[in-house]
Amino acid sequence: MKTSSYLTNLYILYVNDLFTYGTYLGFEKEVVKDAIHDVFVNISAKNQILDEVSNIKFYLFRSLKNRLYDIQRGNKNQIGLEGIAAEEVKPFQINVNIEDQYIEEEERREIKKEIEEMLNSLTDKQREIIYLKYVQEYDYKQISELLDINIHSCRKLVSKALSNLRKKYGVISILLLIN
Amino acid sequence: MKNIHYTDLLHDIKFVRWQLAPDESLDIYWNNLIETDPHLEKEIHKAASYLKNEGLNKNYLSTAEREELLNRIQFTIKNKTRYKLRQGLIITAAACAAFAILVVMLTQFFTDSVTDSDIKDGMIVGELLNNEDVQLVTSNNTILFDEDIDISLDEKGIAQVSQSNKEIKKIELKKDELNSLIVPFGKRTNLILADGTKVWLNSGTVLEFPAQFNEKEREIKLKSGEIYIEVAHDNNKPFYVMTQDIRVEVLGTSFNVTSYNDLNSTVVLLEGNVSLTKNGINKKVSLHPNELAIYNSESMEFDKMNVDVENYTSWKDGYLSLNKTPMTEVLQQVGRYYNLSFNFDKGVDLQKRSCTGKIQLSENLDNVMKTISLLTSTSYEIENNRIYITNEID
Numbered sequence: 001m002k003t004s005s006y007l008t009n010l011y012i013l014y015v016n017d018l019f020t021y022g023t024y025l026g027f028e029k030e031v032v033k034d035a036i037h038d039v040f041v042n043i044s045a046k047n048q049i050l051d052e053v054s055n056i057k058f059y060l061f062r063s064l065k066n067r068l069y070d071i072q073r074g075n076k077n078q079i080g081l082e083g084i085a086a087e088e089v090k091p092f093q094i095n096v097n098i099e100d101q102y103i104e105e106e107e108r109r110e111i112k113k114e115i116e117e118m119l120n121s122l123t124d125k126q127r128e129i130i131y132l133k134y135v136q137e138y139d140y141k142q143i144s145e146l147l148d149i150n151i152h153s154c155r156k157l158v159s160k161a162l163s164n165l166r167k168k169y170g171v172i173s174i175l176l177l178i179n
Numbered sequence: 180m181k182n183i184h185y186t187d188l189l190h191d192i193k194f195v196r197w198q199l200a201p202d203e204s205l206d207i208y209w210n211n212l213i214e215t216d217p218h219l220e221k222e223i224h225k226a227a228s229y230l231k232n233e234g235l236n237k238n239y240l241s242t243a244e245r246e247e248l249l250n251r252i253q254f255t256i257k258n259k260t261r262y263k264l265r266q267g268l269i270i271t272a273a274a275c276a277a278f279a280i281l282v283v284m285l286t287q288f289f290t291d292s293v294t295d296s297d298i299k300d301g302m303i304v305g306e307l308l309n310n311e312d313v314q315l316v317t318s319n320n321t322i323l324f325d326e327d328i329d330i331s332l333d334e335k336g337i338a339q340v341s342q343s344n345k346e347i348k349k350i351e352l353k354k355d356e357l358n359s360l361i362v363p364f365g366k367r368t369n370l371i372l373a374d375g376t377k378v379w380l381n382s383g384t385v386l387e388f389p390a391q392f393n394e395k396e397r398e399i400k401l402k403s404g405e406i407y408i409e410v411a412h413d414n415n416k417p418f419y420v421m422t423q424d425i426r427v428e429v430l431g432t433s434f435n436v437t438s439y440n441d442l443n444s445t446v447v448l449l450e451g452n453v454s455l456t457k458n459g460i461n462k463k464v465s466l467h468p469n470e471l472a473i474y475n476s477e478s479m480e481f482d483k484m485n486v487d488v489e490n491y492t493s494w495k496d497g498y499l500s501l502n503k504t505p506m507t508e509v510l511q512q513v514g515r516y517y518n519l520s521f522n523f524d525k526g527v528d529l530q531k532r533s534c535t536g537k538i539q540l541s542e543n544l545d546n547v548m549k550t551i552s553l554l555t556s557t558s559y560e561i562e563n564n565r566i567y568i569t570n571e572i573d
Contacts, residue, residue: 007252007256008249008253011252012249012473013483015240015245015248016237016239016240016245016484017236019238019239020237020238020239023238024238033248036248036252037248037251037252040252041252041255041256044256095235095237095238096234096235097233097234097237098234099233100186100189100233102184102186103186103189107186107190110190111189114192114195115195115234115235118192118195118196130199130200131235134198134199134200134201134231135231135235135236136236158200161200162200162202165196165200166202169192169193169196171204
C-alpha cells in the first residue's frame with residue numbers, strides 16, 4: 001500500500017498531463033475525469049507495481065488510455081489489456097494555447113493560427129505520435145506500447161510526418177547558413 | 180540576428196517545426212545559430228519550455244475541479260481500504276508564493292476535520308482563539324509586541340521597530356548571535372535584514388536570523404511557517420534559506436518559503452534562479468521560474484511541475500486572490516490570518532461551494548466575513564467568539 005501522500009504528490013504532478021492527454025484523445029471531460037479517478041484508485045491497491053515501474057508517468061498514461069477505451073466499451077469493472085480497434089479511435093486534437101503575457105493579443109492569435117495550420121497538415125496518427133515523442137518525450141518503445149504498433153511502424157510514422165512538413169514548408173537550404 | 184526574444188521564436192515556424200518535428204537540416208540550422216549567438220540558447224530554452232509545457236500541452240482542469248477529483252479519489256480509496264490517512268512531512272521553500280496555496284491544499288487533504296458535538300447539520304463554526312504577541316527573541320532578551328510590526332536592521336546591528344510607520348523602539352542586537360522572530364497565527368511581520376533583503380513573515384512563522392551576516396555567506400533559518408523574500412543581489416555572498424530538511428540557495432531573486440508543520444517541502448520560484456538541496460546531500464536541483472518543486476520525504480527526491488505563481492503571491496499584500504477556490508480552503512487561510520479555527524462537519528454541503536474574487540484581509544474580521552458570505556452565498560453570525568456560517572436560504 002502506497003501512502004496517500006505519495007499518491008497525492010503523483011496526482012498533483014501529473015493530473016494536468018493526464019487530463020490533457022485524455023481530452024486530446026477525443027474523450028469528453030467528465031469521462032476523462034472518471035478514468036483518472038479509476039486509474040489512481042487502481043494503483044493505490046498495487047504496492048509493488050509502482051516500485052517496478054521505471055517511468056511512472058508513462059505507466060499512468062498507458063493506464064489512462066486503456067481505461068478510457070474500456071469505459072467507451074461499457075466495460076466498467078476492469079482495466080483491460082486487449083488492443084484498441086481502429087474504428088474506436090477518435091481524431092487526436094492538440095489544443096494550441098498561446099497565452100504568454102509578453103505577447104500581444106493579436107500576435108498570439110497569429111502564432112496560434114500558424115501552429116494549428118502546421119498541426120493540421122498532419123494526419124491524426126501523425127499528430128499523436130509527434131505529441132508523444134516531442135512534447136511528452138517518450139521513446140519509441142513506450143510509444144509503440146501506447147499506440148499498440150511495433151517500433152518499426154512508429155519510426156515510419158514519424159518520418160512520414162517529417163516529410164509531410166518538408167513538403168509543406170520546403171527544405172531549409174544549408175548553403176544559406178554557411179554565409 | 181541579435182536580441183531575439185523567446186516570443187519571436189514562437190512566431191518562427193522553423194523553430195516550432197524544430198521543436199515538434201526536428202530533422203537533420205533543422206538541427207544544423209538552429210545549432211549554427213546558437214553557435215554564432217550564445218544569448219540565443221537561453222531564449223530557445225525558454226521558448227521550447229513554453230511550447231511544451233503550456234502552448235501544446237494545456238487543457239487543464241480548474242483548481243477547484245482538480246481538488247474535487249482528488250477528494251473523490253481519496254474518498255474511494257479510503258472507503259475501499261479503510262486506510263488511515265497519515266500526515267506526511269511537508270516543508271516549503273519557494274521562489275514565489277505559489278507555494279502557500281499548495282501547502283494549504285495539501286494540509287487540507289490530510290487533516291481530518293475536527294468534530295464538535297455542538298455543530299448542527301449544514302453549518303460551519305469558527306472559533307476565535309486567544310491572541311498571542313509577536314515575539315523578538317534576542318540573545319539576552321525577549322520583547323513582545325501586541326500588534327503587527329516592521330523591523331529594519333542596519334549595518335551596525337541596530338533593529339528599528341515600527342508599528343504602522345511609527346518608530347516605537349530601537350534594539351541593539353549582538354553581532355555574532357542569532358535572533359528569532361516568532362509570529363503567531365493572527366499576526367504578520369515585515370523584516371529588512373542587514374544586507375537590505377526584505378522578508379515578509381506570514382502568520383504562524385518562526386524565523387532565525389543574524390544581526391549581521393558573515394564575510395562569506397548569508398543564511399537564515401525558517402523553523403516553521405511561511406516567508407516571502409526578496410533577496411538583495413550580491414554575487415560574492417550566496418544567500419541560503421534553511422528549513423528542517425532542505426536548503427534553498429540563491430544569489431538574488433524573489434521567492435516564497437513555507438514550512439508549516441506536517442507538510443511536504445515544496446519550493447516555487449518567481450524569478451531568477453535557485454538551487455535546492457536536501458540537507459546533508461550535495462546533489463543540487465535547480466528550479467526555473469514558475470516551477471514548483473515538492474520534496475518527497477519518502478523517495479528523498481524533488482518532483483517538479485509548472486504552476487501559475489501569480490495567484491498565490493497575494494498574501495503578502497494583504498489580500499486573497501481566489502479563482503474557484505473551495506470554501507474550505509478560503510476559510511483555512513482566513514483562519515490562519517485571524518487566528519480562527521473552523522470546524523467542518525463532514526456532511527456540510529457548504530464545503531462544496533467555491534469562491535472567485537478578492538478578499539481584502541483588513542483589520543476588521545466582520546468585513547472579511549461579509550465578503551466571504553457574499554462570494555459564497557452564505558450567511559454568518561458572530562456570537563461569543565464563535566462564527567456560525569449557514570446557507571443563505573436558511
